[in-house]
Amino acid sequence: MGTKWFTKNEKLNILKYYKENGWAKTIKKFEISTPTLSRWKKAVKISGEKALEPGNGLQSKGIRRPGRPKNLNFELMTKKELIEYIEMIQDVKKSLPKSKKKKFQTIWSLKKKYKIKYLCKILNVSRAGYYKWFNAGMKLFNKWNNTIAKIVKTLFLTFKKIYGYNMLTLIINKLYNWNLKPHIVYRYMKNMNLKSIIRIKKFNYKLSSGNKRHENIMNQDFSTTDINQKIGTDITYLLTSDKTYFLSIVKDFHTNEILDYQISNNLEKEFVFKNIINSWVKAGKPSTWVLQSDQGFHYTNSDYEKLCNYLGITISMSRCGNSYDNAHTESWFGTMKTEFLYHIKRKKRTAKWIIENLPKYIYFYNNFRPQAKLKGMSPVQYRKSSLQVTF
Structure with a gap:
Protein backbone atom coordinates (compact mmCIF):
# COMPACT_ATOMS: atom_id res chain seq x y z
CA MET A 1 0.00 0.00 0.00
CA GLY A 2 1.45 3.37 -1.09
CA THR A 3 1.93 6.52 0.98
CA LYS A 4 -1.14 8.72 1.26
CA TRP A 5 -0.65 12.33 0.12
CA PHE A 6 -2.66 15.37 1.23
CA THR A 7 -3.02 18.74 -0.42
CA LYS A 8 -2.52 21.98 1.46
CA ASN A 9 -6.28 22.54 1.81
CA GLU A 10 -6.83 18.97 3.02
CA LYS A 11 -4.17 19.45 5.67
CA LEU A 12 -5.76 22.72 6.81
CA ASN A 13 -9.17 21.04 7.04
CA ILE A 14 -7.67 18.19 9.08
CA LEU A 15 -6.01 20.67 11.46
CA LYS A 16 -9.30 22.53 11.81
CA TYR A 17 -11.10 19.28 12.61
CA TYR A 18 -8.38 18.45 15.14
CA LYS A 19 -8.91 21.76 17.00
CA GLU A 20 -12.61 21.01 17.32
CA ASN A 21 -12.49 17.28 18.07
CA GLY A 22 -9.06 16.42 19.44
CA TRP A 23 -6.32 13.93 18.58
CA ALA A 24 -8.11 10.59 18.86
CA LYS A 25 -11.07 11.34 16.58
CA THR A 26 -8.88 13.11 14.00
CA ILE A 27 -6.38 10.25 13.74
CA LYS A 28 -9.15 7.68 13.48
CA LYS A 29 -11.20 9.56 10.86
CA PHE A 30 -8.39 10.57 8.49
CA GLU A 31 -6.16 7.53 9.15
CA ILE A 32 -3.01 9.49 9.84
CA SER A 33 -0.35 8.98 12.47
CA THR A 34 0.14 11.11 15.56
CA PRO A 35 3.68 12.23 14.50
CA THR A 36 2.32 13.41 11.11
CA LEU A 37 -0.41 15.51 12.69
CA SER A 38 2.06 16.87 15.21
CA ARG A 39 4.51 17.79 12.44
CA TRP A 40 1.84 19.73 10.47
CA LYS A 41 0.79 21.58 13.59
CA LYS A 42 4.39 22.55 14.37
CA ALA A 43 5.11 23.58 10.76
CA VAL A 44 2.14 25.98 10.69
CA LYS A 45 3.19 27.48 14.01
CA ILE A 46 6.75 28.15 12.83
CA SER A 47 6.40 28.98 9.10
CA GLY A 48 2.67 29.52 8.53
CA GLU A 49 0.25 27.76 6.18
CA LYS A 50 2.80 27.90 3.36
CA ALA A 51 4.75 25.11 5.08
CA LEU A 52 1.87 22.71 4.33
CA GLU A 53 2.37 22.95 0.56
CA PRO A 54 3.88 19.81 -0.98
CA GLY A 55 7.67 20.07 -1.14
CA ASN A 56 8.01 22.66 1.64
CA GLY A 57 8.18 20.25 4.57
CA LEU A 58 11.38 19.35 6.38
CA GLN A 59 11.17 15.73 5.27
CA SER A 60 10.73 16.74 1.61
CA LYS A 61 13.85 18.94 1.82
CA GLY A 62 15.82 16.05 3.29
CA ILE A 63 16.29 17.75 6.66
CA ARG A 64 16.42 15.26 9.50
CA ARG A 65 16.59 15.78 13.23
CA PRO A 66 20.12 15.01 14.44
CA GLY A 67 20.36 11.60 16.11
CA ARG A 68 21.07 11.16 19.77
CA PRO A 69 24.78 10.90 20.62
CA LYS A 70 25.90 7.36 21.43
CA ASN A 71 28.04 8.57 24.32
CA LEU A 72 27.60 11.35 26.84
CA ASN A 73 29.90 14.29 26.20
CA PHE A 74 31.37 15.05 29.60
CA GLU A 75 33.29 18.05 28.23
CA LEU A 76 30.02 19.85 27.49
CA MET A 77 28.51 19.07 30.90
CA THR A 78 28.55 21.71 33.63
CA LYS A 79 30.13 21.10 37.03
CA LYS A 80 26.66 20.69 38.57
CA GLU A 81 25.69 18.10 35.94
CA LEU A 82 28.91 16.15 36.52
CA ILE A 83 28.34 16.04 40.30
CA GLU A 84 24.74 14.94 39.72
CA TYR A 85 25.95 12.25 37.30
CA ILE A 86 28.44 10.85 39.86
CA GLU A 87 25.76 10.81 42.61
CA MET A 88 23.38 9.10 40.24
CA ILE A 89 25.90 6.33 39.51
CA GLN A 90 26.28 5.73 43.26
CA ASP A 91 22.49 5.49 43.73
CA VAL A 92 22.12 3.07 40.84
CA LYS A 93 24.92 0.86 42.18
CA LYS A 94 22.99 0.40 45.44
CA SER A 95 20.35 -1.71 43.69
CA LEU A 96 22.46 -3.22 40.88
CA PRO A 97 19.41 -4.30 38.83
CA LYS A 98 19.96 -7.26 36.51
CA SER A 99 16.76 -7.69 34.51
CA LYS A 100 15.48 -5.02 32.13
CA LYS A 101 12.26 -4.55 34.12
CA LYS A 102 14.29 -4.10 37.30
CA LYS A 103 16.29 -1.42 35.50
CA PHE A 104 13.07 0.33 34.47
CA GLN A 105 11.87 0.16 38.07
CA THR A 106 15.15 1.73 39.24
CA ILE A 107 14.73 4.54 36.71
CA TRP A 108 11.16 5.13 37.88
CA SER A 109 12.24 5.30 41.53
CA LEU A 110 15.03 7.81 40.76
CA LYS A 111 13.35 9.89 38.05
CA LYS A 112 12.39 12.72 40.41
CA LYS A 113 16.01 13.08 41.50
CA TYR A 114 17.86 12.63 38.19
CA LYS A 115 17.23 13.06 34.48
CA ILE A 116 15.73 10.02 32.78
CA LYS A 117 18.11 10.24 29.80
CA TYR A 118 21.13 9.91 32.12
CA LEU A 119 19.58 7.01 34.03
CA CYS A 120 18.82 5.18 30.79
CA LYS A 121 22.38 5.71 29.61
CA ILE A 122 23.93 4.34 32.82
CA LEU A 123 21.65 1.28 32.84
CA ASN A 124 22.07 0.74 29.09
CA VAL A 125 18.37 0.83 28.21
CA SER A 126 16.48 3.02 25.75
CA ARG A 127 14.16 5.79 26.80
CA ALA A 128 11.58 4.43 24.35
CA GLY A 129 11.72 1.06 26.12
CA TYR A 130 11.30 2.72 29.51
CA TYR A 131 8.27 4.75 28.40
CA LYS A 132 6.75 1.69 26.75
CA TRP A 133 7.07 -0.19 30.07
CA PHE A 134 5.68 2.80 31.95
CA ASN A 135 2.65 3.20 29.66
CA ALA A 136 1.94 -0.55 29.77
CA GLY A 137 1.33 -0.38 33.52
CA MET A 138 4.88 -0.80 34.91
CA LYS A 139 4.72 -4.59 35.07
CA LEU A 140 7.60 -5.85 37.20
CA PHE A 141 7.64 -9.36 35.74
CA ASN A 142 5.97 -11.15 32.84
CA LYS A 143 3.05 -12.60 34.81
CA TRP A 144 2.49 -9.45 36.86
CA ASN A 145 -1.16 -9.08 37.81
CA MET A 192 6.66 -3.50 45.96
CA ASN A 193 9.20 -3.31 48.82
CA LEU A 194 6.68 -4.47 51.43
CA LYS A 195 8.50 -5.60 54.58
CA SER A 196 6.73 -6.91 57.66
CA ILE A 197 7.60 -5.73 61.16
CA ILE A 198 10.38 -7.68 62.87
CA ARG A 199 9.21 -9.37 66.07
CA ILE A 200 10.52 -7.72 69.22
CA LYS A 201 12.89 -9.84 71.27
CA LYS A 202 11.38 -11.53 74.30
CA PHE A 203 11.92 -9.93 77.71
CA ASN A 204 13.49 -12.38 80.14
CA TYR A 205 12.03 -12.48 83.60
CA LYS A 206 12.02 -15.04 86.39
CA LEU A 207 9.32 -16.01 88.85
CA SER A 208 9.76 -18.01 92.00
CA SER A 209 8.85 -21.68 92.09
CA GLY A 210 7.16 -23.95 94.62
CA ASN A 211 8.14 -27.45 95.76
CA LYS A 212 5.42 -29.50 93.98
CA ARG A 213 7.13 -30.49 90.73
CA HIS A 214 5.84 -33.11 88.31
CA GLU A 215 7.20 -35.25 85.51
CA ASN A 216 7.53 -33.86 81.98
CA ILE A 217 5.09 -36.34 80.39
CA MET A 218 4.86 -34.60 77.00
CA ASN A 219 8.63 -34.28 76.61
CA GLN A 220 8.22 -31.83 73.67
CA ASP A 221 5.86 -34.22 71.86
CA PHE A 222 2.90 -31.94 71.12
CA SER A 223 1.30 -34.14 68.44
CA THR A 224 -2.40 -35.00 68.84
CA THR A 225 -5.14 -36.90 67.04
CA ASP A 226 -8.15 -35.14 68.52
CA ILE A 227 -9.23 -32.24 70.74
CA ASN A 228 -9.01 -32.41 74.56
CA GLN A 229 -5.83 -34.48 74.57
CA LYS A 230 -2.84 -32.19 75.10
CA ILE A 231 -3.42 -28.76 76.60
CA GLY A 232 -1.03 -25.98 77.57
CA THR A 233 -1.20 -23.10 80.03
CA ASP A 234 1.14 -20.22 80.79
CA ILE A 235 1.32 -16.60 82.00
CA THR A 236 2.75 -13.53 80.30
CA TYR A 237 3.05 -9.86 81.20
CA LEU A 238 1.16 -6.97 79.58
CA LEU A 239 3.00 -3.67 80.01
CA THR A 240 0.88 -0.50 80.19
CA SER A 241 1.64 3.17 80.76
CA ASP A 242 1.28 2.94 84.53
CA LYS A 243 1.28 -0.71 85.56
CA THR A 244 2.10 -4.27 84.56
CA TYR A 245 -0.81 -6.68 84.06
CA PHE A 246 -0.69 -10.44 83.66
CA LEU A 247 -2.45 -12.71 81.19
CA SER A 248 -3.12 -16.41 81.72
CA ILE A 249 -4.29 -18.62 78.83
CA VAL A 250 -5.25 -22.25 78.22
CA LYS A 251 -4.60 -23.58 74.71
CA ASP A 252 -5.68 -26.80 72.98
CA PHE A 253 -2.67 -28.18 71.05
CA HIS A 254 -4.84 -29.96 68.48
CA THR A 255 -6.62 -26.85 67.16
CA ASN A 256 -4.37 -24.11 68.65
CA GLU A 257 -7.58 -22.59 70.04
CA ILE A 258 -7.43 -20.35 73.10
CA LEU A 259 -10.07 -21.96 75.28
CA ASP A 260 -10.11 -19.22 77.91
CA TYR A 261 -8.04 -16.32 79.20
CA GLN A 262 -7.89 -14.23 82.36
CA ILE A 263 -6.27 -10.83 83.03
CA SER A 264 -5.05 -9.80 86.47
CA ASN A 265 -3.23 -6.84 87.98
CA ASN A 266 -1.41 -9.16 90.42
CA LEU A 267 0.17 -12.61 90.45
CA GLU A 268 -2.19 -14.29 92.92
CA LYS A 269 -3.07 -17.91 92.11
CA GLU A 270 -6.82 -17.34 91.80
CA PHE A 271 -6.88 -15.95 88.23
CA VAL A 272 -4.85 -18.93 86.98
CA PHE A 273 -7.17 -21.43 88.66
CA LYS A 274 -10.23 -19.62 87.27
CA ASN A 275 -8.66 -19.77 83.81
CA ILE A 276 -8.21 -23.54 84.02
CA ILE A 277 -11.71 -24.20 85.43
CA ASN A 278 -13.43 -22.06 82.77
CA SER A 279 -11.47 -23.80 80.00
CA TRP A 280 -12.28 -27.24 81.36
CA VAL A 281 -16.01 -26.44 81.54
CA LYS A 282 -16.01 -24.90 78.04
CA ALA A 283 -14.30 -28.03 76.66
CA GLY A 284 -17.11 -30.20 78.05
CA LYS A 285 -15.47 -31.32 81.34
CA PRO A 286 -13.19 -33.92 79.73
CA SER A 287 -11.22 -36.51 81.68
CA THR A 288 -8.52 -36.85 78.99
CA TRP A 289 -6.52 -33.65 79.52
CA VAL A 290 -2.75 -33.70 79.86
CA LEU A 291 -1.98 -30.14 80.99
CA GLN A 292 1.51 -28.81 80.25
CA SER A 293 2.90 -25.87 82.25
CA ASP A 294 6.24 -24.46 83.37
CA GLN A 295 7.59 -24.55 86.92
CA GLY A 296 6.19 -21.17 87.98
CA PHE A 297 4.87 -20.96 91.55
CA HIS A 298 1.26 -20.97 90.22
CA TYR A 299 1.74 -24.58 89.10
CA THR A 300 4.13 -25.95 91.73
CA ASN A 301 1.90 -25.69 94.79
CA SER A 302 -0.46 -28.08 96.53
CA ASP A 303 -3.61 -26.09 95.57
CA TYR A 304 -2.85 -26.51 91.86
CA GLU A 305 -2.21 -30.22 92.36
CA LYS A 306 -5.50 -30.63 94.24
CA LEU A 307 -7.43 -28.73 91.53
CA CYS A 308 -6.06 -30.89 88.72
CA ASN A 309 -6.77 -34.10 90.65
CA TYR A 310 -10.34 -32.95 91.33
CA LEU A 311 -10.93 -32.14 87.62
CA GLY A 312 -9.29 -35.37 86.42
CA ILE A 313 -6.41 -33.54 84.72
CA THR A 314 -3.01 -35.18 84.28
CA ILE A 315 -0.20 -32.75 85.11
CA SER A 316 2.85 -32.43 82.84
CA MET A 317 5.54 -29.94 83.77
CA SER A 318 8.45 -28.61 81.73
CA ARG A 319 11.99 -29.02 83.01
CA CYS A 320 13.62 -26.15 84.85
CA GLY A 321 15.16 -23.60 82.48
CA ASN A 322 13.98 -25.42 79.33
CA SER A 323 11.53 -23.13 77.51
CA TYR A 324 11.21 -25.55 74.58
CA ASP A 325 9.20 -27.92 76.79
CA ASN A 326 6.41 -25.31 76.90
CA ALA A 327 7.12 -23.71 73.50
CA HIS A 328 3.73 -24.60 72.03
CA THR A 329 1.97 -22.32 74.51
CA GLU A 330 4.63 -19.62 74.80
CA SER A 331 4.78 -19.13 71.03
CA TRP A 332 1.23 -17.77 71.11
CA PHE A 333 2.33 -14.93 73.36
CA GLY A 334 4.89 -13.84 70.78
CA THR A 335 2.23 -13.93 68.07
CA MET A 336 -0.27 -11.96 70.17
CA LYS A 337 2.21 -9.27 71.14
CA THR A 338 3.50 -8.80 67.60
CA GLU A 339 0.04 -8.68 66.02
CA PHE A 340 -1.78 -6.82 68.77
CA LEU A 341 0.06 -5.37 71.78
CA TYR A 342 3.10 -3.76 70.15
CA HIS A 343 1.00 -1.71 67.72
CA ILE A 344 0.32 0.72 70.52
CA LYS A 345 3.27 2.35 72.24
CA ARG A 346 3.55 1.58 75.93
CA LYS A 347 2.93 5.23 76.86
CA LYS A 348 -0.49 5.02 75.21
CA ARG A 349 -1.48 1.59 76.53
CA THR A 350 -4.01 1.59 79.33
CA ALA A 351 -5.79 -1.14 81.24
CA LYS A 352 -9.06 -0.02 79.65
CA TRP A 353 -7.58 -0.36 76.14
CA ILE A 354 -6.31 -3.88 76.86
CA ILE A 355 -9.58 -5.03 78.44
CA GLU A 356 -11.60 -3.67 75.49
CA ASN A 357 -9.37 -4.85 72.65
CA LEU A 358 -7.69 -8.10 73.76
CA PRO A 359 -11.00 -10.04 73.54
CA LYS A 360 -11.40 -8.76 69.97
CA TYR A 361 -7.96 -10.03 69.01
CA ILE A 362 -8.52 -13.44 70.62
CA TYR A 363 -11.87 -13.71 68.81
CA PHE A 364 -10.11 -12.82 65.54
CA TYR A 365 -7.38 -15.37 66.26
CA ASN A 366 -9.82 -18.18 67.13
CA ASN A 367 -12.42 -17.56 64.43
CA PHE A 368 -10.67 -16.00 61.44
CA ARG A 369 -6.85 -16.06 61.47
CA PRO A 370 -5.79 -18.92 59.14
CA GLN A 371 -2.91 -21.24 60.01
CA ALA A 372 -0.81 -23.40 57.72
CA LYS A 373 -0.81 -26.25 60.25
CA LEU A 374 -4.63 -26.23 60.18
CA LYS A 375 -4.84 -26.43 56.36
CA GLY A 376 -5.51 -22.71 56.05
CA MET A 377 -8.38 -22.76 58.54
CA SER A 378 -8.82 -20.91 61.82
CA PRO A 379 -8.80 -22.90 65.12
CA VAL A 380 -12.60 -22.86 65.48
CA GLN A 381 -13.13 -23.83 61.83
CA TYR A 382 -10.67 -26.69 62.20
CA ARG A 383 -12.37 -27.93 65.37
CA LYS A 384 -15.78 -27.89 63.66
CA SER A 385 -14.43 -29.65 60.57
CA SER A 386 -12.84 -32.33 62.79
CA LEU A 387 -16.17 -32.91 64.53
CA GLN A 388 -17.95 -33.29 61.17
CA VAL A 389 -15.43 -35.91 60.04
CA THR A 390 -15.81 -37.74 63.36
CA PHE A 391 -19.57 -37.96 63.04
Missing part, protein backbone atom coordinates in the same frame (compact mmCIF):
# COMPACT_ATOMS: atom_id res chain seq x y z
CA ASN A 146 -2.31 -5.65 38.98
CA THR A 147 -5.31 -7.17 40.81
CA ILE A 148 -3.11 -9.50 42.88
CA ALA A 149 -0.63 -6.68 43.53
CA LYS A 150 -3.41 -4.41 44.78
CA ILE A 151 -4.85 -7.13 47.05
CA VAL A 152 -1.42 -7.98 48.51
CA LYS A 153 -0.64 -4.34 49.26
CA THR A 154 -4.13 -3.60 50.64
CA LEU A 155 -4.10 -6.57 53.04
CA PHE A 156 -0.50 -5.87 54.06
CA LEU A 157 -1.46 -2.33 55.08
CA THR A 158 -4.84 -3.39 56.53
CA PHE A 159 -3.10 -5.70 58.98
CA LYS A 160 -0.64 -2.90 59.84
CA LYS A 161 2.43 -4.52 58.25
CA ILE A 162 2.55 -7.38 60.76
CA TYR A 163 2.18 -10.31 58.35
CA GLY A 164 4.80 -11.72 56.01
CA TYR A 165 4.17 -13.52 52.74
CA ASN A 166 3.24 -16.87 54.34
CA MET A 167 0.38 -15.47 56.42
CA LEU A 168 -0.78 -13.13 53.64
CA THR A 169 -0.96 -16.14 51.29
CA LEU A 170 -3.26 -17.97 53.74
CA ILE A 171 -5.48 -14.91 54.19
CA ILE A 172 -5.77 -14.23 50.43
CA ASN A 173 -6.60 -17.86 49.68
CA LYS A 174 -9.23 -17.85 52.43
CA LEU A 175 -10.86 -14.56 51.41
CA TYR A 176 -10.85 -15.09 47.64
CA ASN A 177 -10.90 -18.90 47.48
CA TRP A 178 -7.69 -18.90 45.43
CA ASN A 179 -4.75 -21.27 45.49
CA LEU A 180 -1.79 -18.89 45.47
CA LYS A 181 1.60 -20.22 46.51
CA PRO A 182 3.71 -18.35 49.10
CA HIS A 183 6.54 -17.68 46.64
CA ILE A 184 4.13 -15.76 44.38
CA VAL A 185 3.04 -13.44 47.19
CA TYR A 186 6.70 -13.10 48.22
CA ARG A 187 7.55 -11.97 44.70
CA TYR A 188 4.89 -9.24 44.73
CA MET A 189 5.93 -8.08 48.20
CA LYS A 190 9.59 -7.95 47.20
CA ASN A 191 8.90 -5.93 44.06
